[in-house]
Amino acid sequence: MSLRLPSEIVVEDVLPTLRVLLARELAARELTQQEIATHLGVTQAAVSTYVSGDPALEPRIADHPRTAETVERIATGLADGEMDGYDALAAVMELVRAFEDRGPICALHEESMPELAGLGCDLCVRGANPELRAERAVLDSVREASRILATTPDLPAFVPNVGTNVGTALSDATAVADVAAVPGRIYVLDHSVEVPANPEFGASKHVATTILAAMAVDPDRRGALNLATDDALLAAAEARGLDTMAFEAGYENRGDRLREQFADRGAVPDLLYHRGAFGIEPITYVLADDGAAAARLASELVEAATEK
Incomplete structure (x- = not known):
């Protein structure tokens, strides 16, 4: 250092x-x-x-x-x-x-x-404080998640056309700006996963909306990432006994609707997926305690789904 x-x-x-x-x-x-x-x-x-x-x-x-x-x-x-x-x-x-x-x-x-890098550091003007340490831990979680995804061999086949993103929220998150993710999304180039930038707060609306809906019911579910919906992936999740939940792709006010569904079922699922709609690509969200945990789970599911 x-x-x-x-x-x-x-x-x-x-x-x-x-x-x-x-x-x-x-x-x-x-x-x-x-x-x-x-x-x-x-x-x-x-x-x-x-x-x-x-x-x-x-x-x-x-x-x-x-x-x-x-x-x-x-x-x-x-x-x-x-x-x-x-x-x-x-x-x-x-x-x-x-x-x-x-x-x-x-x-x-x-x-x-x-x-x-990527901390939006206020060290000079505010000094070290618990808030900055919490922000750094969240950003570190997304960095670790990005490394896991980039080194998962078969992941490119599960990256949707719109790209993948992974996020981790602050423990008291209430808005998209409180969730760190990768600016520009993670994408596939020449059959390899590319992470274009260091994580930043407020970098992903869709992943953040899903995380915030989950936290409203289970405050410990502070991480999520999105992949393409794939039957082999869903089967791998069910084989592990993970909790899965389908939802409609075309929701308006999706965050509010997800909160309602999570509250009605009394729990946040491990996998949340939809089958797409007109102009909407089928997407699966992997949820966990933070982005790094979601990435590890996603990596394991991808490996299981692609076993020969």
Whole structure:
């Protein structure tokens, strides 16, 4: 693991870029290199490199419109004498805080620490807290599920034309935004399962709707994935003694109808399936305690359904 603090990114990527841009703006306002050096707290030789050389800039910082606005404001203030060092520092700190709140500093942090990818991390502005740990556990569950599906040999035959997705909900989920899934869905390419992106919250309406309906009756059923409806798959489920339930494909307000059916039967099934309708592909949902558990169950059912 690469352990890198956000403050290191500020020191190594943000501040050097800001110094170069500020030096150039101040030079454009006809300040001498020594005056610029005094304002920036660097040597005159460094200013000469900033202005006349080709120093490396971090493009995600340099090209951001908020950077341009801040640099111009500071340069104008220093050049006109309306800002002192304290005011300039306050403006830079304001920019840094904005960039730490899901801005380019977050992108740089995720790049240097892949463990943070997809978390929508608020670590810099909120610090570590139970909510973030819960979100990370949910995202990790979907990542594990994606790996299981991608390495199940015969799964491509069971991926519907609309694609597969897998989701895990937060324990207190009440909306689609509280359920993590794979953006763009999991699809088949050249007979292999492809996972296009890291999981994100709110990435799948259909899987999330199914999970939320299940949680309304059984709060522990927080995971689900969809496959193509297949008789061999359903037979494998029945052979294992799993609870299966058919439902109509063309429901309006499907989430409400599923809640009613789950409540009437007093339990959430392990497999929920329909046979399709006009313009609707037959789909089966595998439900479990989380997305990873649903993926393991799906993998086992696919293996059983394809045994020769």
